[in-house]
Amino acid sequence: xxxxLFFLFLLPCIAFSQNKYTPELLWKLxxxxxxxxxxxxxxxxxxxxxxxxxxxxxxxxxxxxxxxGANAVKLAGTASDETSARWLNQNKIIxxxxxxxxxxxxxxxxxxxxxxxxxxxxxxxxxxGFNAQGNLLWFSRDVKVMQDMKEKYPDLPLATGKVxxxxxxxxxNQWADESFSHIFVAPFNGDSLGASLDIMPGEKFDSxxxxxxxxxxxxxxxxxxxxxYSCKKLSGKEYAVSTNSEVxxxxxxxxxxxxxxxxxxxxxxxxxxxxxxxxxxxxxxxxPGYESDRNRIFLQDFAANTKKEIxxxxxxxxxxxxxxxxxxxxxxxxGINATQQLFSYDLTAAAKASxxxxxxxxxxxxxxxxxxxxxxxxxxxxxxxITLPTELFSIDEKTGASRKISSVNDNILKNISSARVxxxxxxxxxxxxxxxxxxxxxxxxxxxxxxxxxxxxxxxQSTVSQFFSYRWNFQLMAANGYIIVAPNRRGxxxxxxxxNREISGxxxxxxxxxLLSAIDSVSKEPxxxxxxxxxxxxxxxxxxxxxxxxxxxxxxxxxxxxxxxFDLESMYGTTEELWFPDFDIGGPYWKIxxxxxxxxxxxHLFIKKWDTPILIIHNEKDFRVPLGQxxxxxxxxxxxxxxxxxxxxxxxxxxxxxxxxxxxxxxVFFEWLNKYLK
Numbered sequence: 315x316x317x318x319l320f321f322l323f324l325l326p327c328i329a330f331s332q333n334k335y336t337p338e339l340l341w342k343l344x345x346x347x348x349x350x351x352x353x354x355x356x357x358x359x360x361x362x363x364x365x366x367x368x369x370x371x372x373x374x375x376x377x378x379x380x381x382x383g384a385n386a387v388k389l390a391g392t393a394s395d396e397t398s399a400r401w402l403n404q405n406k407i408i409x410x411x412x413x414x415x416x417x418x419x420x421x422x423x424x425x426x427x428x429x430x431x432x433x434x435x436x437x438x439x440x441x442x443g444f445n446a447q448g449n450l451l452w453f454s455r456d457v458k459v460m461q462d463m464k465e466k467y468p469d470l471p472l473a474t475g476k477v478x479x480x481x482x483x484x485x486x487n488q489w490a491d492e493s494f495s496h497i498f499v500a501p502f503n504g505d506s507l508g509a510s511l512d513i514m515p516g517e518k519f520d521s522x523x524x525x526x527x528x529x530x531x532x533x534x535x536x537x538x539x540x541x542x543y544s545c546k547k548l549s550g551k552e553y554a555v556s557t558n559s560e561v562x563x564x565x566x567x568x569x570x571x572x573x574x575x576x577x578x579x580x581x582x583x584x585x586x587x588x589x590x591x592x593x594x595x596x597x598x599x600x601x602p603g604y605e606s607d608r609n610r611i612f613l614q615d616f617a618a619n620t621k622k623e624i625x626x627x628x629x630x631x632x633x634x635x636x637x638x639x640x641x642x643x644x645x646x647x648x649g650i651n652a653t654q655q656l657f658s659y660d661l662t663a664a665a666k667a668s669x670x671x672x673x674x675x676x677x678x679x680x681x682x683x684x685x686x687x688x689x690x691x692x693x694x695x696x697x698x699x700i701t702l703p704t705e706l707f708s709i710d711e712k713t714g715a716s717r718k719i720s721s722v723n724d725n726i727l728k729n730i731s732s733a734r735v736x737x738x739x740x741x742x743x744x745x746x747x748x749x750x751x752x753x754x755x756x757x758x759x760x761x762x763x764x765x766x767x768x769x770x771x772x773x774x775q776s777t778v779s780q781f782f783s784y785r786w787n788f789q790l791m792a793a794n795g796y797i798i799v800a801p802n803r804r805g806x807x808x809x810x811x812x813x814n815r816e817i818s819g820x821x822x823x824x825x826x827x828x829l830l831s832a833i834d835s836v837s838k839e840p841x842x843x844x845x846x847x848x849x850x851x852x853x854x855x856x857x858x859x860x861x862x863x864x865x866x867x868x869x870x871x872x873x874x875x876x877x878x879x880f881d882l883e884s885m886y887g888t889t890e891e892l893w894f895p896d897f898d899i900g901g902p903y904w905k906i907x908x909x910x911x912x913x914x915x916x917x918h919l920f921i922k923k924w925d926t927p928i929l930i931i932h933n934e935k936d937f938r939v940p941l942g943q944x945x946x947x948x949x950x951x952x953x954x955x956x957x958x959x960x961x962x963x964x965x966x967x968x969x970x971x972x973x974x975x976x977x978x979x980x981x982v983f984f985e986w987l988n989k990y991l992k
Contacts, residue, residue: 333729333730333731334730334731334756334793335730335787335789335790335792335793336790336793337790337976337977337980337981338367338977339726339730340784340787340790340976341365341367341784341973341976341977342365342726343703343722343723343726343727343784344362344363344364344703344722344723345362345363345364345703345704345784346360346361346362346696346703346704346705346706346720346722347360347361347363347681347696347704348360348361348397348398348399348681349681349682349683349694349695349696349706350399350400350401350683351381351401351683351684351685351692351694352401352404352424352685353401353403353404353639353685354404354685354686354687355381355685355686355687355690355691355692356380356381356687357378357379357380357381357424358378358379358380358381358683358694358706358719359376359377359378359389359399359400359401359407360376360377360378360379360399360696360706360720361374361375361376361377361396361397361398361399362374362375362377362722363375365973366973367973367974367977370972370973370974371973372973373393373394373395374395374396374397375388375390375391375396376388376389376390376391376396376397376399376407376409377389378424378426379706379719379720381692381694381708381719382708382719383708383717383718383719383720386720386721387426388426389407389422389425389426390409390411390422390426390429392411392413394411394412394413395410395411395412395417396409396410396411396413396420397409397410397411398410398441398442398529400444402421402444402448402504403448404424405423405424406421406422406423406424406504407421407422407423407424408420408421408432408442408444409421409422410439410442411431412438413431414431414434416435416437416438417438417439417440418431418432418433418434418435418438418439419431419432419433419439419442419451419453419507420432421504421505430505432505432506432507433453433507435453435455435510436455437455437456438455439453439454439455440453440454440455440456440495440522441453441454441522441528441529441532442454442529443529443532443533443534444502444534445534445535445536445537445538446534446536446537446538446589447536447537447538448502448504449501449502449503449538450499450500450501450502450534450538451499451500451501451502451507452497452498452499452500452532452534452541453497453498453500453510454495454496454497454498454521454522454532455495455496455498456493456494456495456496457493457494457495457496457512458492458493459492459493459494459516459517459518460492460493460518461492462491462492463475463476463477476489478490479550480549480550480551481550481551481553481554481890481892482549482550482553482554482890483890484890484937485524485525485890485891485937486525486890486937486938486967486968487525487935487936487937487967487968488525488935488937494514494517494518494519494520495520495521495522495524496512496513496514496515496517496521497512497513497514497521497532497541497543497564498510498511498512498513499511499513499541499566511566511569513541513543513564513566513569513571514545517547518549519545519546519547519548519549520545520546521543521544521545522543522544523544523545523546523559523583527544527583530584530634531543531544531583531584531585532544532585533585533586533587534587535587535591536587536589536590536591537591538566539565539566539567540563540564540565540566540587541563541564541566542561542562542563542564542574542585542586542587542594542596543561543562543564543585544559544560544561544562544582544583544584544585544596545559545560545562546558546559546560547560554890554891554892554893555603555892555893555896556602556603556893557580557581557599557602557603557604557605557893558578558579558580558581558602559581559582559583560573560574560575560576560578560582561573561574561575561582561583561585561594561596562574574594574614574621575596575598578598578600579600579601579602580598580599580600580601580602580603580604580607581597581598581599581605581607581609582596582597582598582599582612583596583597584596584597584634584635586635586636586637587637588637588641589637589639589640589641590641591616592615592616592617593613593614593615593616594613594614594616595611595612595613595614595624595635595637595644596611596612597609597610597611597612597632597635598610598611598612598623601897603893603896603897604818604897605891605893605894605897606773606775606807606814607631608629608630608631608811608814609631609632609633610623610625610626610632611623611624611625611632611635611644611646611659612624624644624659624668625659625669628648628669629810629811630648630649630650630807630808630810631648631649631807631808631814632646632647632648633646633647633648633649633654634646634647634681634682636682636683636684638658638684638686638691639684639685639686639691640686641661642660642661642662643658643659643660643661643691644658644659644661645657645658645659645672645682645684645693646658646659647679647680647682648808649777649779649807649808650671650808651749651808651809652749652751652777652778652779652780652802652806652808652809653675653676653677653678653779653780653808654677654678654679654680654779654780654808655671655672655673655674655675655679656671656672656673656679656682656693656695656709657669657670657671657672658670658672658711671714672693672709672711672714673695673709673714673716674714675697675716676699676780677697677698677699677702677780678697678698678699678779678780678781679695679696679697679707680695680696680697680698680704681695681696682694682695682696682709683695691711692708693708693709693711694706694707694708694709694719695707695709695716697716698780698781698782699735699780699782700733700735700751700753700780700781700782700788700789701732701733701735701782701789702782703722703723703727703782704782705718705719705720705721705722705723706718706719706720707719731756731757731793732756732789733753733754733755733756733788733789733792733793734753734754734756734758735751735752735753735754735788736751736752736753736754737749737750737751737752738750738751738752738835738836740801740831740832740835740836741831741835742804742824742827742828742831743824743827743828743831744824746813748801748802748803748828748831748832749801749802749809750799750800750801750802750832750835750836751778751788751798751799751800751801752797752798752799752800752836753788753789753791753792753797753798753800754792754797755792755793755795755796755797756792756793758797758841759841760840760841761841762841763840763841763842763843763846764795764796764797764841764842764843764846765795765796765797765843765846765847765848765987765991765992766796766797766798766799766833766836766837766842766843766846766847766848767791767796767797767798767799767847767848767849767850767987768799768801768829768832768833768847768848768849768850768862768870769786769788769798769799769800769801769850769851769855770803770829770849770850770851770854770855770856770858770859770862771800771802771803771806771851771854771855772851772852772853772854772855772856773805773806773853773854774805774817774821774825774854774857774898775805775806775807775814775817776806776807776854777802777806777807777808778800778801778802778806779808784976785969785970785976785979785980786852788800790980794984794987794988795992796848796987796991797836797841797842799832799833799836799837801828801829801831801832803825803826803828803829803832804816804817804820804824804825804828805817805818805825817898818897818898819898819899819900819909819910819911820915821854821857821861821898821899821911821915822861822865822911822914822915823915825858826858826861826862826865829849829858829862830862830866830869833847833849833869834869845871846871846991846992847869847870847871847991848870848871848872848873848874848987848990848991849862849866849870849873849874850873850874850875850876850983850987851874851875851876851878852875852876852877852878853876853877853878853879853938853939853968854878854879855875855876855878856875856876856877856878856879856939857878857879857880857917858878859873859874859875859878859928860873860875860878860879860880860917860918860947861915861917861920863917863920863923863924863926863928864917864919864920864921864922864923864924865920865923866926868925868926870926871926871927871990871991872926872927872928872929872986872987872989872990872991873926873927873928873929874928874929874930874931874983874986874987875928875929875930875931875944875947876931876932877931877932877933877936877938877939877943877944877968878930878939878943878944878947879917879939879943880916880917880918880943880944880946880947881916881917881918881943881946882895882899882903882911882912882915882916882918883903883912883916884942884943884946885939885940885943886899886902886903888940888942889937889938889939889940890937890938891938899911899912900912917947918946918947918950921950921954922954924950924951924954924956925956926956927956927957927958927986927990928947928951928956928957928958928959929958929959929961929982929983929986930944930947930948930951930958930959930960930961931944931960931961931962931963931979931982932944932945932960932961932962933962933963933964933966933967933968933970934962934963934964934965934966935964935965935966935967936966936967936968937967938967938968939968941962944960944962945960948960959982959986961978961979961982963975963979
């Protein structure tokens with residue numbers, strides 16, 4: 315081993331190699347999310363989603379555990395989904411259940427008793443929240459604000475056509491319809507809702523913003539007089555080419571909203587009031603159209619009528635931000651060197667001491683919750699790693715030490731051999747270092763030569779962090795006898811702004827050289843079979859695979875591309891969020907002068923050099939990278955008599971989310987790899 319190799323932590327392993335990860339085992343694992351501390355910091359609510367592979371569906375239940383890690387108990391666990399549990403007060407919990415046929419608000423006591431449905435909202439709700447006193451509640455639901463085709467042509471009730479006059483006809487995996495998500499405010503007495511008020515009447519805009527926005531985008535002021543919300547009030551082409559979302563303050567009494575981020579042209583979202591209501595924070599990106607810009611925390615002081623960035627000088631992007639209950643600190647998550655860590659910003663400290671990294675774990679903190687036990691903060695996070703699916707951890711703020719307090723998957727994993735994860739720094743062609751994860755089979759034997767997989771990350775700006783994926787699962791790949799090489803190539807976050815931005819306009823440049831540097835370096839090890847190398851990836855990772863297929867100088871024996879970009883010109887004309895190719899590729903292909911990306915970096919330009927078997931996977935409902943991209947690549951391969959296989963899912967979007975589809979995906983994936991690499 316070279317001196318610069320060092321090993322990360324392992325889960326306990328057993329000696330029998332047959333006890334390994336399988337596709338079916340992944341669907342037995344409970345998926346932990348939504349930690350919520352009680353006001354006194356003594357208890358934690360959390361959700362666990364479990365799946366029934368035979369029934370091909372999942373179910374989410376609500377659990378409670380002591381903050382010390384003792385006494386885990388299921389509070390709500392019917393055949394219906396129970397989600398989004400929050401402490402209304404120390405003794406009462408509010409949550410969402412679809413037991414009545416649609417997603418409605420329910421309450422229960424802290425011990426899970428006295429469950430009661432408190433809302434009967436047409437078609438159910440999307441999200442909700444409440445003010446500090448618990449006497450006002452907001453919820454969002456879809457509202458029809460436009461005429462549909464059946465109303466326009468009532469004599470054609472069986473017609474299925476839709477008419478569009480502008481862009482954003484579809485988004486990610488859904489076609490646009492006549493409805494928009496609106497925010498409603500209603501009085502709340504703890505047992506029932508009063509008459510609700512739509513604060514966006516007639517507006518053809520969504521809040522929370524689709525497709526991924528949630529309750530983090532909306533917040534009450536503590537006194538309940540104002541509500542802050544995120545919204546991109548643009549339509550058609552303007553929406554398709556812009557990331558300019560805003561934060562609005564709505565005066566509930568006056569019934570009017572004002573834009574407090576006017577003039578800030580990038581993403582502005584996720585507002586949060588200070589506990590005293592005198593200040594507001596939100597996340598903001600500076601650069602118009604750049605969806606992967608550094609996310610900053612801005613703070614507005616209402617009395618002074620000032621706003622400022624409080625993360626100035628911090629070169630990493632903020633993921634989530636939350637006030638401490640006493641209003642003295644702001645906690646947030648940020649990616650640092652391919653991990654997600656917890657930070658704090660002390661508003662009472664001197665400038666140089668205000669920003670502090672609390673944790674330094676080998677893992678990704680994905681969510682967190684903060685409460686006060688007297689004067690002492692209590693922090694609980696959800697954390698995962700390559701060797702551990704998400705569990706709950708308590709955090710000692712003073713030392714940064716984390717302690718696992720939940721054990722949702724311990725019984726399943728206790729007899730499973732876990733892969734060894736190694737962190738390696740590899741020299742790039744320009745002299746910089748690439749942080750690369752190398753994952754070894756659980757029964758790794760140095761004297762044996764193993765096939766290896768180059769994992770190409772998507773995004774393109776999405777960290778190869780310590781994630782535990784349920785599709786691109788490194789443990790599962792290693793359990794099948796492969797060594798995985800997973801580099802944080804150019805363009806990935808958590809290494810500073812410069813590294814992150816180097817991918818834009820240079821898709822086929824340094825990023826591809828980084829990928830080749832990583833596999834070339836690791837494949838020199840005596841335990842790697844250089845005649846059995848493969849490259850795999852999805853989305854931009856799929857682009858990377860297509861690019862490498864025409865530029866790999868016979869390094870690889872096979873490729874797998876999932877929902878990858880193949881032809882940049884046709885991609886521009888069929889994708890939906892045009893701000894992305896406008897910024898990252900350089901604009902439309904007819905622009906004068908034509909962007910260099912189309913002239914040099916489109917994988918289809920190198921199709922004549924393809925000579926290697928390839929598995930192509932693509933899904934019907936993927937509107938981000940449309941189905942035609944995969945079909946073009948498959949056609950090009952077969953016309954040239956290159957061995958190829960096309961796996962198609964008519965009911966999936968950019969990801970594969972249905973249990974049996976996922977298992978099929980894994981089986982086809984490993985059948986293909988085993989055919990060419992074993």
